[in-house]
Amino acid sequence: MRAPVPPLLCATGLIVVALATFQPLVVAAALLGALGLLLVAPAPRGLMLRLAAFSALALVVLNPFVAVEGEHVLYAGPSLWLIDLEVTSEEVLYGIGSGARLATAILATAGFLRLADPDRTHALASRLVPRSALTVALAARLAPTLQRDAGALAETLRLRGSGPARGRRQLIRRGALLIEPLVASSLDRGIDISEAMVARGYGGGPLTRLPEPRWTSGERVAAGAGVLLLTVGAAVIVGLVSYDSYPTAGPLLSSAALWVASVSVAAGAVGALALRSRS
Amino acid sequence: MSSIELNHLRYRYAATAAWAISDATLRVDPGEIVLLEGESGSGKSTLLRLLAGLAPAFHGGEAAGYGMVAGVELRTAEPAQLAQRVGFLFQDAETQGVMAEPLRDVAFSLQCHGRTAAGILPAARAALSVVRAEHLIGRRLDQLSAGERQRVALAAVLAPEPAVLLLDEPTAQLDDDTACELVGELRRLADRGLTILIAEHRHDRVGHLTDRVLGLQAGRLVPGAGASPLETLASSELVDGPALLELVGLTVGRRAHPVLREVTASLRRGRVVALIGANGSGKSTLLRTLAGLDPALAGSVQVCGQDVTRLAAEERVPQLAFVPQDPGRALLCDTIRAEVMLGPRTLGLSERAADAALVALELSALAARNPRECSVGERERVAIAAAMALSPTVLLLDEPTRGMDLRHRARLVAALRRQADLGGVAVVATHDLSLARACADERWLVADGHVHCDHSAGEAPA
Numbered sequence: 001m002r003a004p005v006p007p008l009l010c011a012t013g014l015i016v017v018a019l020a021t022f023q024p025l026v027v028a029a030a031l032l033g034a035l036g037l038l039l040v041a042p043a044p045r046g047l048m049l050r051l052a053a054f055s056a057l058a059l060v061v062l063n064p065f066v067a068v069e070g071e072h073v074l075y076a077g078p079s080l081w082l083i084d085l086e087v088t089s090e091e092v093l094y095g096i097g098s099g100a101r102l103a104t105a106i107l108a109t110a111g112f113l114r115l116a117d118p119d120r121t122h123a124l125a126s127r128l129v130p131r132s133a134l135t136v137a138l139a140a141r142l143a144p145t146l147q148r149d150a151g152a153l154a155e156t157l158r159l160r161g162s163g164p165a166r167g168r169r170q171l172i173r174r175g176a177l178l179i180e181p182l183v184a185s186s187l188d189r190g191i192d193i194s195e196a197m198v199a200r201g202y203g204g205g206p207l208t209r210l211p212e213p214r215w216t217s218g219e220r221v222a223a224g225a226g227v228l229l230l231t232v233g234a235a236v237i238v239g240l241v242s243y244d245s246y247p248t249a250g251p252l253l254s255s256a257a258l259w260v261a262s263v264s265v266a267a268g269a270v271g272a273l274a275l276r277s278r279s
Numbered sequence: 280m281s282s283i284e285l286n287h288l289r290y291r292y293a294a295t296a297a298w299a300i301s302d303a304t305l306r307v308d309p310g311e312i313v314l315l316e317g318e319s320g321s322g323k324s325t326l327l328r329l330l331a332g333l334a335p336a337f338h339g340g341e342a343a344g345y346g347m348v349a350g351v352e353l354r355t356a357e358p359a360q361l362a363q364r365v366g367f368l369f370q371d372a373e374t375q376g377v378m379a380e381p382l383r384d385v386a387f388s389l390q391c392h393g394r395t396a397a398g399i400l401p402a403a404r405a406a407l408s409v410v411r412a413e414h415l416i417g418r419r420l421d422q423l424s425a426g427e428r429q430r431v432a433l434a435a436v437l438a439p440e441p442a443v444l445l446l447d448e449p450t451a452q453l454d455d456d457t458a459c460e461l462v463g464e465l466r467r468l469a470d471r472g473l474t475i476l477i478a479e480h481r482h483d484r485v486g487h488l489t490d491r492v493l494g495l496q497a498g499r500l501v502p503g504a505g506a507s508p509l510e511t512l513a514s515s516e517l518v519d520g521p522a523l524l525e526l527v528g529l530t531v532g533r534r535a536h537p538v539l540r541e542v543t544a545s546l547r548r549g550r551v552v553a554l555i556g557a558n559g560s561g562k563s564t565l566l567r568t569l570a571g572l573d574p575a576l577a578g579s580v581q582v583c584g585q586d587v588t589r590l591a592a593e594e595r596v597p598q599l600a601f602v603p604q605d606p607g608r609a610l611l612c613d614t615i616r617a618e619v620m621l622g623p624r625t626l627g628l629s630e631r632a633a634d635a636a637l638v639a640l641e642l643s644a645l646a647a648r649n650p651r652e653c654s655v656g657e658r659e660r661v662a663i664a665a666a667m668a669l670s671p672t673v674l675l676l677d678e679p680t681r682g683m684d685l686r687h688r689a690r691l692v693a694a695l696r697r698q699a700d701l702g703g704v705a706v707v708a709t710h711d712l713s714l715a716r717a718c719a720d721e722r723w724l725v726a727d728g729h730v731h732c733d734h735s736a737g738e739a740p741a
Contacts, residue, residue, distance in 0.1 A: 119383040144421055145373075152609035155572055155592070159601055160611075160622040160665065163593040181611050184651060192374035195337045199367045200377065200435060201391030204359035208390045210383075210399060 001117035002275055003212070004124050006219040009226020010037055010271035011112035016233030017264050018104035022097045023243040024252055026236065027104070029261035033229070033268020034104045037111030040276035048110035055106060056099030063095030064088070069246040094245045115275055126207060138193055142186070145193070149185045153178050218274040225271035232263050282443050282474035283307035283330065286345040288353075290329050293339035299325045301498040303344075307476065309442075312469045314485055315478040316503045317495035318684045319656030323478035324370055326495065327445045329353070330476070332361035349442040349474075363392060366441035370448050370478075370655050370682060372429040373605070381407065381423075381431045382416045385438050392439040406438035407431070409464050411457055425604050425678065426452040426558030426710070433461065437468075444468075444475045448655075450484050451681045454557045454710050458484050480656075480684050483713055520548050521584060523704050524569075524673050528578035531561065531568040537576055538564045542730045544723065546673075546704045551695050553715035554708040556725030562708035563604055565725065566675050569706070570601035582673055597626055600671035604678050607650070607658025615653075615661050616646040622669045633668035639694045640664045641687065655682030660691075667694065674698050674705040680714055692718040 014037065018030035038045055070088025077085030125136040157178065165171035197203075215223070241257050243250045283305060290300040299322050307313050317323050328334040330348050335341065336358045346353035349364035369375045378384040385403035394402065407413050412430040415423060420431065429452040436444065444465075450458040458481075466488045469475055479485050486492065492503030522545035532538030538561035546552060554562050567573040569580055571592035579588040587595050600622075603609075612618040619633045619642070637643045640660040645653065650661050659681055666674060674695075680688050688711070695718045698705045706723075709715055715722060724731045 118379040122378065148421065149608060152603070153611065155603070156606070156609040156611055158572075158591070158593040159570070159596060159603075161593055161596040161626040161669070163591070177611060180613070181609075185608065188651070189374070191337055192369075192371075193377070195333055196369060196375045197377055198337075198358045199331055199333060199362055199369070200375075200388045201359060201362040201439065202377075202387075204357075204363045204391060205393050208394055208396055208399060210386060210390065211396055 001120075002115050002222075003215055003219050004112075004116035004121040006215070006222035006226060006271070007037070007112045007115040007275055009223050010229065010268070010275070011108035011226075013226045013229020013233060013271075014108045014264070014268055015105050017229055017236060017260070018101045020233050020236035021241050021243050022094070022245050023241050023250070023254075023257045023260075024093070024097060024100075025257045025261040026241060026264065027097050027100045029264040029268070031100045031104045031107070032265055033272070034107035034111065036268055036272035037275070038107045038114065040272045041111050041114030045110070045114070048106065052103040052106040052110075056103040059099040059102060060092075060095040063098060064091040067091045067094065069094070070249075071247050090246055090249050093249050097245065111272075120212065123210060123212070127209070138190065138197075142189060142193060145189050146182075146186050149189065150178070150182055153181055153185070221274035222271045225267040225274065228267045229264060229271070232260055232267070236260060280309075280350070281306045281347075282309045282311070282349060283476065284345075284347045285330075288329070288342070288344035288346045290325065290334060290342045291340050293341075295340075297498075299340075299498050300329060303498075303500050305493070305500055307474055309474050310469050310472050311491065312465065312475045312477065312489045314482070314489040314492045314503065315476060315495060316480075316482065316492060316684075317478075319660075319682055319687060320654040321495045321684075322498045323495055324447050324654065327367065327447050327476065327478055330443075331365055331367040331445055332356055332358035333367070364442045366436040366439065366444045368432060368436045368444075368446045368449055370451070371605070371608075372425065372432040372452065375432040375435065376420045376428065379420055380416075381412065381418065381420060381434075384420060384431055385435045388435045388438050394439075402438055403434070406434040409437060410434045410461060424559045424563060426454060426457070429453060430457065430558070440473075442472075442474065444473055446475065446477045446479075448479055448481075448682060449477060450479065450481055452558070452678065452710070455484075455712060457558065458710075462488050480680075480682070480688075481711070481713075482685075522546060522581070523548050523583055524706070525581040526569075526578065527581070529565075529568070529575055529580060530577040531564050531573065531575060534576060538728065539725065539730060540728050541578065543578075544730060544732045546706070546721075548702045548704060549699045550720045551699050551705045551707065551718050553719035553722045554706055554725060554730075555710070555712070555715060555722055558710075560725045561728070562725050563677050565730070566601065566677050566706065566708055567603065569673075570599065570603075570675055571595045572601070572603075597622065597628060597669035597671055599673040599675065600666035600669045601675040602662050602666045602677060602679060605681070606662030607653075607655055610650045610658060610661060613649050613651075614647055615642055615650050618650055618661055619646075619664045619668050622665055626669070628669065630668075632670040633664070636664035636667040636694075639667070639697070640690055656684060656687060657682075659683055660687060663691065663694070667698070672703045674703060676705065676707045676709075678709060679707060680709065680711045688714060689717075 014030045014033045018027050064087040065083050068084045070090030072089040074089055075087040165174045241260050285303045285305040288303040289298045291298045315323050351361050376384050377387050382403050385406050386399050389399045389402055410430040410433045415427055462485050465475055477485055494501045494503045524546040526542050526544045529542040530537050530540050556562050568575050575588055579586055582599055610618050619637055623630050623633050642664055650658050663679055695705050722733050
């Protein structure tokens with residue numbers, strides 16, 4: 001597990017770059033960097049990869065049917081209430097860009113959460129936002145606990161003889177059976193954890209700050225890469241790369257876009273590799 | 280001045296008319312160890328929570344009467360203020376951890392107590408060494424076994440050196456060696472002036488070191504009855520025939536880190552096996568693999584002559600039923616009866632076995648209650664009854680006696696013997712050697728990555 005600041009800088013930098021422009025090359029570079037960050041993080045990664053892919057795909061599929069933009073018509077169908085059945089290449093491209101940006105945000109955040117030491121993240125949060133430390137600690141403890149509870153409930157169902165759901169109706173019925181105990185146990189867990197924290201003296205006075213270990217060389221390199229990504233993102237925001245999706249999509253290649261994409265990919269790769277090298 | 284002084288202290292949960300603790304009057308002097316006995320659900324955990332200031336603060340309800348703990352009056356004190364002087368170990372160690380790594384978690388207690396930064400990590404290491412958990416430093420708390428988590432939770436409570444220690448079943452998940460050392464350490468701490476109140480069903484482990492034994496009956500404090508051993512029941516005569524459970528060269532654990540290698544063992548009908556071994560030795564992993572929840576890395580599992588190695592858990596049911604560790608956290612239905620009937624109804628089996636299980640484990644009177652409102656021991660019994668309701672040939676139980684009083688442990692022994700008498704087998708992973716002595720025909724010792732089978736005796740090692 002790493003100090004939280006270097007992966008946080010890398011993840012934030014990649015998200016800023018992705019959100020600063022719709023230029024496809026730059027967004028693709030940020031997406032690659034975010035993917036790299038998650039791939040060097042400890043397993044499990046499958047759930048987040050699937051979530052990112054599903055969310056991106058949903059945007060790609062939905063956008064042409066909710067947007068009424070673009071000049072190059074690929075398919076023209078009847079117009080229904082709230083649904084536009086005219087699909088343009090610009091709408092498709094915009095959907096792909098939106099999906100890639102969303103996927104970048106999901107993958108980079110997941111990479112940060114898997115790479116950063118949760119205890120050091122909690123300590124950092126306590127320093128930065130002392131009044132929210134309890135919320136941060138509760139959230140940090142609750143997420144994995146609820147994940148385990150959900151797994152245990154699903155196991156109990158299997159041990160009572162329920163196999164994998166066959167068909168949508170069975171899946172819904174199975175889900176409904178698990179929702180009530182999961183909600184009840186999550187409420188219980190919230191109380192349990194806050195009770196445990198108070199029983200251990202939390203809230204009785206200021207917390208002593210533990211001395212944090214020095215950053216390793218890898219963490220310093222990753223922090224540098226993160227700062228570079230943030231700088232690139234800021235440069236894109238102030239206009240280094242401009243791109244219009246509508247009414248016609250801008251050019252895919254420009255020297256500024258190529259430059260920004262190259263730096264983003266390189267910084268993302270260096271950051272990811274530097275964070276991996278410590279494990 | 281007493282460390283604990285209660286005068287007609289009462290407490291009842293919200294929306295209930297009956298007092299969970301009624302008229303508790305008690306004085307405990309500094310350096311005294313008091314053992315609190317009582318049946319599952321008698322109010323032991325509630326009394327400890329009341330003394331730690333956690334009830335009614337976190338559980339609602341109403342308290343009345345006078346209570347003073349470590350010089351702090353309960354009526355006026357904030358829980359966090361009390362926590363500066365009172366250490367509290369929860370029955371469920373899993374809920375006690377706040378941080379993700381053991382050393383950090385123990386250090387958290389010291390941080391909350393305002394210790395100087397330089398002294399925190401050495402003190403946290405020292406507390407972990409008291410409970411023989413130094414080797415867990417650097418691992419993730421959520422990947423530890425239940426016994427290992429309990430050691431860390433204990434260290435976190437001991438580290439700030441409180442004036443009063445309230446322990447709710449501190450040895451329930453510990454192996455005998457660790458429990459013995461812990462109890463010795465508690466005695467040493469008490470000799471230095473620490474006051475300790477322990478709620479514990481395992482009288483055999485802590486009884487000899489306590490100064491006084493108190494009982495809780497229907498919320499009232501009464502003199503304790505003391506220890507009585509679990510009665511040993513005769514072995515089944517059905518010991519011939521083919522093996523019902525057979526493990527052949529079974530390797531379990533994670534691919535990168537096998538826990539047990541090449542386990543070969545077999546079990547004929549009518550046998551009850553106690554699976555014993557230190558915390559983290561691999562007992563739970565073995566049972567989970569037998570149940571089909573974790574994959575076998577190598578070898579095979581046969582039930583009634585059929586190779587089930589590649590079958591999923593749900594396909595091994597009802598021939599094989601499994602109750603995992605801490606099953607009370609994963610109950611699905613809103614009444615005990617529905618929970619126990621769920622398996623038979625899902626599989627279209629007769630409900631007679633479910634009714635018999637409710638009776639055998641004394642749950643009939645509670646059948647309409649929501650299991651989430653029950654005590655840990657009661658929930659444990661519900662999960663066992665739900666497994667027995669499937670009329671399995673092979674019954675696997677992982678630490679089934681947690682939170683269970685002597686009477687209900689005796690009922691469990693009888694139920695296990697009945698499982699054997701009906702021609703089935705049972706494998707019980709347990710640290711409770713009195714349970715092993717009372718019901719097991721064989722003991723399988725899990726140690727050093729292997730399972731050593733002793734088919735000769737129910738007599739477990741001391």
